[in-house]
Amino acid sequence: MGECDAATIQPTLEDVNDIPVIDLSLLSSADNAGSNAAGVVAEIGKACEKWGVFQVVNHGVPLELQAKFDLVMKQFFAQPVEEKRKLRKDIDVAKQEVCEEYGREMEKLSYRLLELICLSLGVQRQRLNGFFKDHCNMGRIIHCPPCAVSRPALGTHQHTDVGALTVLSQDDVGGLEVLRKADGEWVQVTYVPDAYVVNVGDMLEVWSNQKYESLQHRAMANSDRERFSVPFFFNPALYVVVEPLEELTNEQTPAKYNALNWGKYYSSRKYGNFKNPDMDVLRLRHFKVLE
Numbered sequence: 001m002g003e004c005d006a007a008t009i010q011p012t013l014e015d016v017n018d019i020p021v022i023d024l025s026l027l028s029s030a031d032n033a034g035s036n037a038a039g040v041v042a043e044i045g046k047a048c049e050k051w052g053v054f055q056v057v058n059h060g061v062p063l064e065l066q067a068k069f070d071l072v073m074k075q076f077f078a079q080p081v082e083e084k085r086k087l088r089k090d091i092d093v094a095k096q097e098v099c100e101e102y103g104r105e106m107e108k109l110s111y112r113l114l115e116l117i118c119l120s121l122g123v124q125r126q127r128l129n130g131f132f133k134d135h136c137n138m139g140r141i142i143h144c145p146p147c148a149v150s151r152p153a154l155g156t157h158q159h160t161d162v163g164a165l166t167v168l169s170q171d172d173v174g175g176l177e178v179l180r181k182a183d184g185e186w187v188q189v190t191y192v193p194d195a196y197v198v199n200v201g202d203m204l205e206v207w208s209n210q211k212y213e214s215l216q217h218r219a220m221a222n223s224d225r226e227r228f229s230v231p232f233f234f235n236p237a238l239y240v241v242v243e244p245l246e247e248l249t250n251e252q253t254p255a256k257y258n259a260l261n262w263g264k265y266y267s268s269r270k271y272g273n274f275k276n277p278d279m280d281v282l283r284l285r286h287f288k289v290l291e
Protein backbone atom coordinates (compact mmCIF):
# COMPACT_ATOMS: atom_id res chain seq x y z
CA MET A 1 0.00 0.00 0.00
CA GLY A 2 1.49 3.34 -1.07
CA GLU A 3 2.00 6.42 1.05
CA CYS A 4 -0.71 8.34 -0.79
CA ASP A 5 -3.28 6.03 0.81
CA ALA A 6 -2.29 7.12 4.24
CA ALA A 7 -5.00 9.74 4.72
CA THR A 8 -7.74 7.15 4.33
CA ILE A 9 -6.28 4.81 6.91
CA GLN A 10 -7.28 5.56 10.46
CA PRO A 11 -6.71 3.50 13.58
CA THR A 12 -9.46 0.93 13.94
CA LEU A 13 -10.02 1.87 17.53
CA GLU A 14 -13.32 2.11 19.21
CA ASP A 15 -13.96 5.80 19.80
CA VAL A 16 -15.71 5.38 23.11
CA ASN A 17 -17.38 8.36 24.61
CA ASP A 18 -17.66 6.97 28.06
CA ILE A 19 -14.48 8.39 29.53
CA PRO A 20 -16.29 10.57 32.08
CA VAL A 21 -16.63 14.30 31.42
CA ILE A 22 -17.11 15.99 34.78
CA ASP A 23 -18.62 19.44 35.23
CA LEU A 24 -16.79 21.23 38.03
CA SER A 25 -19.27 24.13 38.09
CA LEU A 26 -21.63 21.80 39.95
CA LEU A 27 -19.37 22.20 42.96
CA SER A 28 -20.22 25.85 43.32
CA SER A 29 -23.82 25.96 42.15
CA ALA A 30 -25.88 27.75 44.75
CA ASP A 31 -28.76 25.33 45.17
CA ASN A 32 -28.11 22.01 46.67
CA ALA A 33 -24.35 22.61 46.71
CA GLY A 34 -23.66 19.87 49.25
CA SER A 35 -25.16 16.98 47.35
CA ASN A 36 -23.81 18.26 44.03
CA ALA A 37 -20.34 18.34 45.51
CA ALA A 38 -20.76 14.81 46.83
CA GLY A 39 -21.90 13.75 43.36
CA VAL A 40 -18.84 15.28 41.71
CA VAL A 41 -16.51 13.66 44.23
CA ALA A 42 -18.17 10.30 43.63
CA GLU A 43 -17.88 10.71 39.86
CA ILE A 44 -14.20 11.57 40.15
CA GLY A 45 -13.59 8.56 42.37
CA LYS A 46 -15.37 6.25 39.96
CA ALA A 47 -13.48 7.67 36.99
CA CYS A 48 -10.12 7.29 38.71
CA GLU A 49 -10.88 3.73 39.68
CA LYS A 50 -12.39 2.53 36.43
CA TRP A 51 -10.40 4.55 33.89
CA GLY A 52 -7.51 6.40 35.54
CA VAL A 53 -8.61 9.33 33.40
CA PHE A 54 -11.46 11.82 33.04
CA GLN A 55 -12.11 15.19 31.47
CA VAL A 56 -13.20 18.34 33.29
CA VAL A 57 -15.30 21.19 31.96
CA ASN A 58 -16.28 24.48 33.61
CA HIS A 59 -13.02 24.12 35.50
CA GLY A 60 -12.45 27.80 36.27
CA VAL A 61 -9.40 28.27 34.01
CA PRO A 62 -10.22 31.41 31.96
CA LEU A 63 -10.92 30.39 28.37
CA GLU A 64 -9.25 33.59 27.10
CA LEU A 65 -6.05 32.59 28.87
CA GLN A 66 -6.07 29.18 27.17
CA ALA A 67 -6.64 30.92 23.81
CA LYS A 68 -3.75 33.34 24.44
CA PHE A 69 -1.51 30.50 25.50
CA ASP A 70 -2.36 28.49 22.37
CA LEU A 71 -1.48 31.49 20.22
CA VAL A 72 1.91 32.00 21.89
CA MET A 73 2.62 28.28 21.52
CA LYS A 74 1.74 28.24 17.81
CA GLN A 75 3.81 31.37 17.18
CA PHE A 76 6.73 29.69 18.88
CA PHE A 77 6.52 26.51 16.81
CA ALA A 78 6.03 28.47 13.57
CA GLN A 79 9.54 29.94 13.90
CA PRO A 80 12.54 28.56 12.03
CA VAL A 81 14.36 25.86 13.92
CA GLU A 82 17.38 28.10 14.67
CA GLU A 83 15.10 30.54 16.47
CA LYS A 84 13.46 27.76 18.46
CA ARG A 85 16.85 26.42 19.46
CA LYS A 86 17.74 29.75 21.02
CA LEU A 87 15.02 29.20 23.55
CA ARG A 88 16.70 26.83 25.95
CA LYS A 89 14.48 24.59 27.99
CA ASP A 90 14.15 26.40 31.26
CA ILE A 91 15.22 29.95 30.55
CA ASP A 92 13.06 32.13 28.40
CA VAL A 93 9.77 30.25 28.30
CA ALA A 94 9.09 31.07 31.93
CA LYS A 95 9.67 34.78 31.23
CA GLN A 96 6.65 34.96 28.93
CA GLU A 97 3.88 36.38 30.90
CA VAL A 98 1.16 34.22 29.42
CA CYS A 99 3.08 31.03 30.22
CA GLU A 100 3.52 32.08 33.84
CA GLU A 101 -0.14 32.85 34.24
CA TYR A 102 -1.04 29.59 32.56
CA GLY A 103 1.22 27.68 34.96
CA ARG A 104 -0.44 29.36 37.94
CA GLU A 105 -3.90 28.43 36.68
CA MET A 106 -2.85 24.84 36.04
CA GLU A 107 -1.47 24.63 39.54
CA LYS A 108 -4.68 26.02 41.03
CA LEU A 109 -6.77 23.51 39.11
CA SER A 110 -4.42 20.67 40.07
CA TYR A 111 -4.78 21.46 43.78
CA ARG A 112 -8.53 21.53 43.38
CA LEU A 113 -8.49 18.17 41.68
CA LEU A 114 -6.09 16.73 44.24
CA GLU A 115 -8.44 17.76 47.03
CA LEU A 116 -11.46 16.24 45.30
CA ILE A 117 -9.49 13.06 44.75
CA CYS A 118 -8.58 12.96 48.46
CA LEU A 119 -12.26 13.29 49.35
CA SER A 120 -13.08 10.51 46.90
CA LEU A 121 -10.58 8.29 48.71
CA GLY A 122 -12.27 9.07 52.01
CA VAL A 123 -9.28 10.93 53.47
CA GLN A 124 -9.04 14.57 54.56
CA ARG A 125 -9.46 17.08 51.74
CA GLN A 126 -5.97 18.55 52.19
CA ARG A 127 -4.27 15.30 53.14
CA LEU A 128 -1.77 15.45 50.25
CA ASN A 129 -1.34 19.22 49.89
CA GLY A 130 1.74 19.42 52.11
CA PHE A 131 3.70 17.16 49.76
CA PHE A 132 3.42 19.80 47.04
CA LYS A 133 4.77 22.73 49.07
CA ASP A 134 8.07 22.76 47.16
CA HIS A 135 6.60 21.02 44.15
CA CYS A 136 8.51 20.34 40.95
CA ASN A 137 5.63 20.83 38.57
CA MET A 138 6.43 20.86 34.91
CA GLY A 139 4.70 21.88 31.70
CA ARG A 140 5.39 20.59 28.23
CA ILE A 141 4.26 21.94 24.88
CA ILE A 142 4.02 19.35 22.15
CA HIS A 143 3.83 19.99 18.43
CA CYS A 144 3.39 16.97 16.22
CA PRO A 145 3.57 17.78 12.47
CA PRO A 146 1.34 15.78 10.11
CA CYS A 147 2.82 12.38 9.57
CA ALA A 148 1.72 10.51 6.44
CA VAL A 149 2.80 6.94 6.81
CA SER A 150 0.87 3.88 5.77
CA ARG A 151 -0.13 2.98 9.32
CA PRO A 152 -0.95 5.03 12.40
CA ALA A 153 2.20 6.81 13.55
CA LEU A 154 3.09 7.23 17.17
CA GLY A 155 3.54 10.77 18.42
CA THR A 156 4.28 9.78 22.02
CA HIS A 157 5.15 6.22 22.98
CA GLN A 158 3.09 4.28 25.54
CA HIS A 159 3.92 5.31 29.11
CA THR A 160 2.55 6.29 32.49
CA ASP A 161 3.18 9.72 33.98
CA VAL A 162 5.46 9.60 36.99
CA GLY A 163 3.93 12.30 39.18
CA ALA A 164 0.59 12.61 40.95
CA LEU A 165 -1.69 14.03 38.28
CA THR A 166 -1.46 15.33 34.74
CA VAL A 167 -3.78 18.03 33.42
CA LEU A 168 -3.64 18.11 29.64
CA SER A 169 -5.10 20.34 26.97
CA GLN A 170 -5.38 18.66 23.59
CA ASP A 171 -6.60 20.38 20.42
CA ASP A 172 -9.45 19.29 18.15
CA VAL A 173 -7.12 17.01 16.17
CA GLY A 174 -7.28 14.60 19.09
CA GLY A 175 -4.92 11.63 19.04
CA LEU A 176 -4.52 10.94 22.74
CA GLU A 177 -5.21 7.27 23.47
CA VAL A 178 -5.56 5.44 26.76
CA LEU A 179 -5.40 1.79 27.65
CA ARG A 180 -8.86 0.83 28.85
CA LYS A 181 -8.52 -1.12 32.07
CA ALA A 182 -11.70 -3.12 31.48
CA ASP A 183 -10.37 -4.98 28.43
CA GLY A 184 -6.85 -3.75 27.71
CA GLU A 185 -7.94 -2.04 24.44
CA TRP A 186 -6.53 1.28 23.27
CA VAL A 187 -9.27 3.89 23.05
CA GLN A 188 -9.21 7.49 21.91
CA VAL A 189 -9.85 10.37 24.26
CA THR A 190 -12.51 12.28 22.37
CA TYR A 191 -11.82 15.98 22.01
CA VAL A 192 -14.23 17.96 24.17
CA PRO A 193 -14.11 21.74 23.59
CA ASP A 194 -12.61 23.72 26.49
CA ALA A 195 -11.98 20.60 28.55
CA TYR A 196 -8.84 19.34 30.24
CA VAL A 197 -7.91 15.69 30.33
CA VAL A 198 -6.87 14.64 33.84
CA ASN A 199 -4.99 11.42 34.41
CA VAL A 200 -3.72 9.48 37.40
CA GLY A 201 0.06 9.26 37.71
CA ASP A 202 2.35 6.83 39.49
CA MET A 203 2.45 8.68 42.83
CA LEU A 204 -1.31 8.71 43.15
CA GLU A 205 -1.29 5.00 42.54
CA VAL A 206 1.03 4.57 45.52
CA TRP A 207 -0.76 7.02 47.84
CA SER A 208 -4.12 5.40 47.04
CA ASN A 209 -2.63 1.95 47.66
CA GLN A 210 -3.42 1.04 44.06
CA LYS A 211 -7.10 1.90 44.31
CA TYR A 212 -6.42 4.38 41.51
CA GLU A 213 -3.97 3.00 38.97
CA SER A 214 -1.60 5.08 36.92
CA LEU A 215 -2.86 5.47 33.35
CA GLN A 216 -1.09 3.87 30.38
CA HIS A 217 -1.39 6.28 27.49
CA ARG A 218 0.15 7.30 24.18
CA ALA A 219 -0.50 9.83 21.43
CA MET A 220 -0.87 9.30 17.70
CA ALA A 221 0.20 11.68 14.98
CA ASN A 222 -2.45 12.74 12.50
CA SER A 223 -1.76 12.04 8.84
CA ASP A 224 -3.23 15.35 7.59
CA ARG A 225 -3.05 17.89 10.36
CA GLU A 226 -0.48 19.13 12.82
CA ARG A 227 -1.43 18.52 16.41
CA PHE A 228 -0.71 20.43 19.61
CA SER A 229 -1.05 19.27 23.16
CA VAL A 230 -0.01 20.73 26.49
CA PRO A 231 0.38 18.46 29.49
CA PHE A 232 0.94 19.98 32.94
CA PHE A 233 2.55 17.57 35.39
CA PHE A 234 1.62 18.06 39.05
CA ASN A 235 4.56 16.66 40.96
CA PRO A 236 5.41 16.58 44.68
CA ALA A 237 8.56 18.12 46.20
CA LEU A 238 11.73 16.20 45.42
CA TYR A 239 12.38 15.27 49.06
CA VAL A 240 8.97 13.65 49.56
CA VAL A 241 8.79 9.99 50.53
CA VAL A 242 5.69 8.50 48.95
CA GLU A 243 3.91 5.52 50.48
CA PRO A 244 0.35 4.23 50.72
CA LEU A 245 -1.72 6.47 53.02
CA GLU A 246 -2.08 4.84 56.39
CA GLU A 247 -5.82 5.64 56.39
CA LEU A 248 -6.16 3.30 53.44
CA THR A 249 -4.26 0.37 54.82
CA ASN A 250 -5.03 -2.08 57.61
CA GLU A 251 -4.60 -5.74 58.38
CA GLN A 252 -7.13 -6.80 55.75
CA THR A 253 -5.79 -4.35 53.19
CA PRO A 254 -2.04 -4.16 53.73
CA ALA A 255 0.17 -1.68 51.90
CA LYS A 256 0.81 -2.79 48.33
CA TYR A 257 3.85 -0.57 47.92
CA ASN A 258 7.01 0.08 49.86
CA ALA A 259 7.97 3.70 50.49
CA LEU A 260 9.82 5.38 47.66
CA ASN A 261 11.80 8.56 47.38
CA TRP A 262 10.08 10.69 44.78
CA GLY A 263 13.21 12.67 43.84
CA LYS A 264 15.13 9.50 43.02
CA TYR A 265 12.20 8.00 41.17
CA TYR A 266 11.66 11.18 39.17
CA SER A 267 15.27 11.61 38.11
CA SER A 268 15.59 7.95 37.20
CA ARG A 269 12.54 8.13 34.94
CA LYS A 270 13.36 11.55 33.57
CA TYR A 271 16.61 10.27 32.14
CA GLY A 272 15.11 6.96 31.09
CA ASN A 273 14.00 6.31 27.56
CA PHE A 274 10.37 5.89 26.44
CA LYS A 275 11.46 3.59 23.68
CA ASN A 276 13.45 1.26 25.84
CA PRO A 277 11.17 -0.04 28.57
CA ASP A 278 13.79 -2.50 29.72
CA MET A 279 16.34 0.16 30.46
CA ASP A 280 17.54 0.21 34.00
CA VAL A 281 15.15 2.85 35.36
CA LEU A 282 12.98 2.80 38.44
CA ARG A 283 9.41 1.68 37.88
CA LEU A 284 6.50 1.20 40.24
CA ARG A 285 6.81 -2.56 40.09
CA HIS A 286 10.21 -2.28 41.81
CA PHE A 287 8.42 -0.99 44.92
CA LYS A 288 5.61 -3.49 44.96
CA VAL A 289 5.23 -5.47 48.18
CA LEU A 290 5.59 -9.13 47.32
CA GLU A 291 2.46 -11.09 48.20
Ligand SMILES: O=C(O)CCC(=O)C(=O)O
Pocket (backbone or CB within 6 Å): 140, 142, 155, 156, 161, 168, 170, 175, 176, 217, 218, 219, 229, 230, 231
Ligand atom coordinates in the same frame (compact mmCIF):
# COMPACT_ATOMS: atom_id res chain seq x y z
O1 LIG B 1 0.78 14.27 23.31
C1 LIG B 1 -0.04 13.95 24.14
O2 LIG B 1 -1.22 14.28 24.07
C2 LIG B 1 0.39 13.14 25.35
C3 LIG B 1 1.67 13.63 25.95
C4 LIG B 1 2.04 12.86 27.16
O3 LIG B 1 1.42 11.91 27.51
C5 LIG B 1 3.21 13.29 27.97
O4 LIG B 1 3.91 14.20 27.55
O5 LIG B 1 3.41 12.70 29.05
Ligand SMILES: [Fe+2]
Pocket (backbone or CB within 6 Å): 159, 160, 161, 166, 217, 231
Ligand atom coordinates in the same frame (compact mmCIF):
# COMPACT_ATOMS: atom_id res chain seq x y z
FE1 LIG C 1 1.96 11.33 29.52
